[in-house]
Amino acid sequence: MTTADLILTHARVLTMDPDRPRAEAVAIAGDRILAVDSAAEIAALAGPATRIIDAGGRTLLPGFFESHLHVGLGGADLTHLHIGHLHGAEAVGAAFRDFAAANPDAALLMAQEAHYGILDRPATRHDLDAMIADRPIAMMSPDLHTVWANTAALRVTGLLHGARMPHGHEVVMGEDGLATGELREFEAFGPLIAHAGEGRINLGIATGEEPDPRPGQAERDADKALLLKGMQHCAGHGVTSLVNMDGNRYTLELLAELRAEDRLPLRVKVPFHFKPHMALDALDRASAMAAEFDDDWISSGFVKMFMDGVIDSRTAYLLQDYPDQPGHRAEPLFPPARFDQIAIEIDRRGLQIAVHAIGDGAVRVVIDGYLAARRANGPRDSRHRIEHIELIDPADVPRLAELGITASLQPPHAPGAMDFPAEPTLSRIGAARWPDAYRCRSLAEAGAAIAFSSDWPVADVSVLRGIAAALTRPPYDGARDERLGLAEVLHAYTAGGAKAAHRDHVTGTLRPGLAADLVLLGGDIETAEPARIADLGIALTICGGRIIHDATSPVGSPPPARH
Numbered sequence: 003m004t005t006a007d008l009i010l011t012h013a014r015v016l017t018m019d020p021d022r023p024r025a026e027a028v029a030i031a032g033d034r035i036l037a038v039d040s041a042a043e044i045a046a047l048a049g050p051a052t053r054i055i056d057a058g059g060r061t062l063l064p065g066f067f068e069s070h071l072h073v074g075l076g077g078a079d080l081t082h083l084h085i086g087h088l089h090g091a092e093a094v095g096a097a098f099r100d101f102a103a104a105n106p107d108a109a110l111l112m113a114q115e116a117h118y119g120i121l122d123r124p125a126t127r128h129d130l131d132a133m134i135a136d137r138p139i140a141m142m143s144p145d146l147h148t149v150w151a152n153t154a155a156l157r158v159t160g161l162l163h164g165a166r167m168p169h170g171h172e173v174v175m176g177e178d179g180l181a182t183g184e185l186r187e188f189e190a191f192g193p194l195i196a197h198a199g200e201g202r203i204n205l206g207i208a209t210g211e212e213p214d215p216r217p218g219q220a221e222r223d224a225d226k227a228l229l230l231k232g233m234q235h236c237a238g239h240g241v242t243s244l245v246n247m248d249g250n251r252y253t254l255e256l257l258a259e260l261r262a263e264d265r266l267p268l269r270v271k272v273p274f275h276f277k278p279h280m281a282l283d284a285l286d287r288a289s290a291m292a293a294e295f296d297d298d299w300i301s302s303g304f305v306k307m308f309m310d311g312v313i314d315s316r317t318a319y320l321l322q323d324y325p326d327q328p329g330h331r332a333e334p335l336f337p338p339a340r341f342d343q344i345a346i347e348i349d350r351r352g353l354q355i356a357v358h359a360i361g362d363g364a365v366r367v368v369i370d371g372y373l374a375a376r377r378a379n380g381p382r383d384s385r386h387r388i389e390h391i392e393l394i395d396p397a398d399v400p401r402l403a404e405l406g407i408t409a410s411l412q413p414p415h416a417p418g419a420m421d422f423p424a425e426p427t428l429s430r431i432g433a434a435r436w437p438d439a440y441r442c443r444s445l446a447e448a449g450a451a452i453a454f455s456s457d458w459p460v461a462d463v464s465v466l467r468g469i470a471a472a473l474t475r476p477p478y479d480g481a482r483d484e485r486l487g488l489a490e491v492l493h494a495y496t497a498g499g500a501k502a503a504h505r506d507h508v509t510g511t512l513r514p515g516l517a518a519d520l521v522l523l524g525g526d527i528e529t530a531e532p533a534r535i536a537d538l539g540i541a542l543t544i545c546g547g548r549i550i551h552d553a554t555s556p557v558g559s560p561p562p563a564r565h
Contacts, residue, residue, distance in 0.1 A: 009048055062523075069455035075151070114459065116143055118314045126184070133152070241465065243337055245388065270300055272300075274306070311332065325349040355372070362393040411442055411494075412457045414471050446463065524540065524553065
């Protein structure tokens, strides 16, 4: 009989395994789950060297599967100024000046979480100049799709007089012939990110290309530090697997280096990012990444695209006019016929597709493209995904289940659910369309596969806060209650995420033979008040049989992983 290395006992085990949904204890041998059973049965697997942890009735779950985030950007975000709790130019300016004093050598002072109404009017470079004029400063919107920069930042990056941008990316110009300071989408503010020394880690989402020239070891070490910082932060929130929704081959190489150094704490999946200007043969790179990186810890195998922007900046593509801007619907970043062609080719290669689509027009284009791929190539277990789906036409709701499309949703994003204010988003959507916004239960009841995530650093990566947001979000006037129950929410953060990422043969449920990826909460989630779930905290995070976060140790300093 195999002896357990680690036993967690007297727990309220929620396995996410329909054949055995509940248990009292879990035994781990090496990096795998040895057994899931009653406390008495598991006790028989203990040997002289077995470590036994008494959970004391706390909830034990599969390690959280973060289905959509940006871990390198998140690692960088942890070093930036955070102003989401502030309002008004005076408060923001004071925060910037304090941050500047504490960071005298920073090339760019970047503030995060600058909601669109933070200054009560559209921000300009002049507003930021009044805060700090002699150093480059900028502030990023919570959705990571808009940056506002001061004149010094625009000048040092060559954007003050404008710049030619790809479709959908814009340096907004003023009547004086100079940039207003508003930079829309990644390529527009990419020069600022590069000036801050974070350009390489942003390349995947900004351009989809590789660093050129090839980074030296010092640069690689700096970028690995950002990835590791982000992963350690995730581990502290119970995350054991993540889908990094940006990246390139360079990202995969950095992760492989961390593994070779015994420093990779989590399982990571990385896409090839396909941009509108790319030719179809660029997908050769996606196929090569999928072939070379495909194991239980580091994998690729999917292509990420953006179909539109975001509602707050009116760059999300809608089927109807924006109610506060008649005649404007935005445009899809990929014309429908072109997207059909791309989806057919990606699907033909056996790769998965994940597309950012927020507006109902963008969602329809993506669904139509997936249908075109199925018609051209035949049905298969593709598990193609749509990321966000903040607005969907009722006619399109049942189509996800019909085509096997995963709805990859973010509970913290719904206005009023967590940190995002109701405005200006709800006004941009318009009250008549609120019943079609952030439809979670509707999609689930129609049979769509559901995966939950944070989109960190767009929203707090805390899964417990995300669970609370999913359970407590308010319904909008005239709209149905779109909340799911606790069991469904937990499934979407564990088994649902693993299945959506084609990782359900590795993790996502607690059953013998699967990876020993577990999270022990600080209490019983089933008896906790939904609004207080975040207060439970994370007691232990275990990935591959190793404790990578212990509440009695600093969250940011898990022990090195061993693979």
